[in-house]
Amino acid sequence: MRITERQMLLNSARQVSLARLRVSKAAGPMSSGIEVERPSDDPARWAAGRRARVRTQSSELRGRALSTSNARLSESDRVLASVGDILSRARQLAVLSANATQNQQSRNATSQEIKALFQEALLSANSRGLDGEYLLAGTSGDAPPFDAAGVYQGDANARTIETAEGNMLEVTITGTVFTVAAGVDVFAELTAFQTALQTNDLVGIQNAIDAFDEGGHQVSLGRAEVGGLQNLVDDAEDARTEFELVLAEVHQRAVEVDPIAAASELALGAQALEAAQALAQRIISITQVA
Amino acid sequence: MSSLMGLLDMGAGAIIAQNAGIATAANNAANVNTEGYSRQRVDLRANVGSPILGGVTFGDPQRIGSDLLAGRQRIIGGSVGYFDALSSSLLDLEGVVTAAEGDIPAGFGEFFGNLNNVATSPLDPQQREAVMASARRLSASFRRQADDLQRSRKDADERIRDTVLSASSLTAEIAKLNKAIQLQGDPVLLDQRETAALKLSELIGGKARIDSDGHMRFMLDNGSVVVDGTRASSLEATSDASLGGMGRIEVVDGTHRSNITQSVTSGKLGADIHFRDTLTVRIVAEVDQLAFDFATNVNAIHRGFAGLDGVGGRDLFVEPLGVVGAAALFELDPTIDGDPSLLATAALGQPVGDNNGMLALLGMQDLLLAGGGTRTFVDESVRYISGIGQDVRAAVVDQKFNEAQKFGLDTLRDSISGVSLEEELNRLSQFQNASQANMRFVQSIDQLLGRMIDLL
Incomplete structure (x- = not known):
């Protein structure tokens, strides 16, 4: 074959150009760390990487939901603890007042304290979360769950959210923990105790001791439930973090160099x-x- | 036996022939880098017999080339033009569908992720607004993709119109060169015609043949003749309502017009038509279908739940009237857009803090509601984009393959028609030496004649 100088020059220029292209294609991933940047670099790997990124994005947002739920459960626990403390103090007062040496005057003073404790417990039970929603109202979170008499106005519907892909979990506790549904009606018992104190009803006062014991127990159970839920949310958060690591690895394998x-x-x-x-x-x- | 005068004539003729060789070699050397130039050769022929014995004559410079090879170059030229244009258009399109502003897969991820946050705090106006914001961004992504795809189609249409103009000018040029070649027979004109035909095949594909009268006849892939001897047809792009106002391509020969839009399958024109009328149309249809499926499915669920006012039956997105144009018209329902409290989070008849509406919408992310019930929304959005990536990859592979073939044919052409400086310098040297020898021969005859005249 006859080869001209021009052809030799063109051929060598082409070889240089191809080699430059190869170097530039190899240098890009080395500097960026990304091998599959565009779908055409490797459609299957790009798709795998893209799916992993979208799932990571959803997972990150799920993390915010878990964090909100955890915060709400902590707030709920604080409310339960506060009401528990109030019941404990009420029980102490009931034991004191049940003593026959107590006179009406001291029982009236105790009655005033119980009235204050009732208000304090009501205020706690009607607490709102950081998002402004009433914590213990179930799904009726736009209104206080307990009225002025301590009667529960909310519902028993706990809220469920997605904690992992396809996994749902209840992440709230309702005010029914203070109602007969859970044992005794805490607010009704406080009111009854106050009335017994005012009327010097020794039997009523003695009954209050058992009621406050029961109430304290159901609040403890409520706190245990909250703790259990918090553990589940924490587990979900741990699993989510692990899942994101797996997704990061999938993404890395798919697109990184x-x-x-x-x-x-x-x-x-x-x-x-x-x-x-x-x-x-x-x-x-x-x-x-x- | 020749006379001395005859020998003098013979020597003079030889010098002229050698000088023609020198001129041809010099011309070749001067055009060593001229694109499309084919080297020329002067044939020197020994004369024998009556009336002149011996001597040398020369013909017109002959162009060294191969019509067969030129034909193959034109065919490959059509493929190179096609895949160059197609890969370039597809690469641009790939950039468009993966642009951050129009990232539909990310839009789905953000939308579904925010639904879970509202499910956690249905009464929180910030969370509701976050869902609305992600729905707005997703809507904007759909519209952006639709706009960009439409723009890509329009850009392709503009390229088609430019190509048609360039092709018409080349058909006219080839016809003009056919005429000039018939009249003058200059080899340079043949080079020019070959170069023009190669450019034309890169633009519109087709093939050419050289008729017995030396005229080039250029035909499109469907057999339409665009250059026939000294007659050239022009190509025109006319806006066509059935193509959405895009250009219909016609071959115009006098008053006769024939529509070739669907029959150009190679060259840059074929690629741009394929891109404009097939590829982008397919992708637009896929994006429209995705937008339609998403909006209708979301709305169907959303209508079954209630906003904070306890009222249901509202759409979240403007309900598409049909699949066609669904992406371009994708938007948040204006009633809801202005009031996030209307986002249907609760089951009908349930308290406002109920989140079953959000959970129902959230459940859609794992359902096979897209791609004809075969994929999730995220998977379908990733699939059509990676499908474009596959198209790009295939086009680039074909482009490289055809370029390699073109390079091979160019090399082959150069081995036949290319100028080698080394060869031309050798020829120059040979012709110069021969010319000098002839000069001496003439001088010797001249001296002999001089002596004879002196003797007389």
């Missing part, structure tokens, strides 16, 4: 470029001589 392979490719490309440039120089010198 294998540093050793990339470095070898870059070295080979650089070698090829050097050889092509040397050949081009040789051809240029030959054609110049001609």
Whole structure:
């Protein structure tokens, strides 16, 4: 085959150009760490990486939901603890008042304290969360769950959210924990105790001791339930973090560069470029001589 | 036996022939880097017999080329033009569908993620607004993709119109060169015609043949003749309502017009038509279908639940009238857009803090409601984008393959028609030496004649 100088020059220029392209293609991933940037780099790997990123995005937002739920449960626990303390104090007062040596005057004073404790318990039970919703109202969170008489106005519907892909979990506790549904009606018992104190009803006062014991127990059970839910939410959060690590790995495998392979490719490309440039120089010198 | 005068004539003729060789070699050397130039050769022929014995004559410079090879170059030119244009258009399109502003998969991820946050705090206006904001962004992504795809189609249409103009100018040029070649027979004109035909095939594909009268006849893939001897047809792009106002391509020969839009399958024109009328149409249909499926499914669920006012039956997105244009018209329902409290979070008849509406919408993310009931929304959005990636990849592979073939044919052409400086310098040297030898021969005859005249 007849080969002209022009063809030799064009061929060597083409080789240099191809080698440069190879080096540039190898250098990109080395500097960015990303091998599959566009779908056309590798459609299947790009799709896997993209899916992993979208799932990560959803998971991150799920993390906010878990964090909100955890905060709400902590607030609910604080409310339960506060009401528990109030019941404990009420029980102490009931024990004191049940003593026959107590007179009406001291029972009236105790009655005033119980009235204050009732208000304090009501205030706690009607607490709102950080989002402004009443914590213990069930799904009726736009209104106080307990009225002024301590009668529960909310519902028994706990709220469920997605804690992992396809996994749902109840993440709230309702005010029914203070009602007969859970044992005794805490607010009714406080009111009854107050009335017994005012009427010097020794039997009523003695009954209050048992009622406050029962109430304290049901509040403890409520707190245990909250604690259990918090544990589940924490577990869900741990699982979510683990899941994100897995997704990060999937994403990494899909789109990120294998540093050793990339470095070898870059070295080979650089070698090829050097050889092509040397050949081009040789051809240029030959054609110049001609 | 020749006379001395005859020998003098013979020597003079030889010098002229050698000088023609020198001129041809010099011309070749001067055009060593001229694109499309084919080297020329002067044939020197020995003369024998009556009336002149011996001597040398020369013909017109002959162009060294291969019509067969030129034909193959034109065919490959059509493929190179096609895949160059297609891969370039697809790469641009890939950039468009993966642009951050129009990222539909991320839009789905954000939308579904925020639904869970509202499910956690249905009464929190900030969470509700976050869902509305992600729904707005998703709507904007759909509209942006639809706009960008439409713009890509329009850009392709503009390229088609430009190509048609360039092609018409080339058909006219080839016809003009056919005429000039018939009249002058200059090899340079043949080079020009070959270059023009190659450019034309890169633009519109087709094939050419050289008729027995030396005229080039250029035909499109469907057999339409665009250059026939000294007659050239023009190509025109006329806006066509059935193509959405895009250009219909016609071959115009006098008063006769023939529509070739669907029959151009190679060259840059074929690629741009395929991109405009098939690829982007397919992708627009996929995005429209996705938008339609998403909006109708979300609305169907949303209507079954109530906002904070306890009222249900509202759409979250403007209900699409049909699949066509669903992405371009995708938007949040204006009633809800202005009032996030209307986001249907609760089951009908349930307290406002109920979150079953959000859970129902959230459940959609795992349901196979897209792609004809075969994929989730996220998977379908990822699939059509990676499908474009596959198209790009295939086009780039074909582009490289055809470029390699073109390079091979260019090399082959150069081995036949290319100028080698080394060869031309050798020829120059040969012709110069021969010319000098002839000069001496003439001088010797001249001296002999001089002596004879002196003797007389």
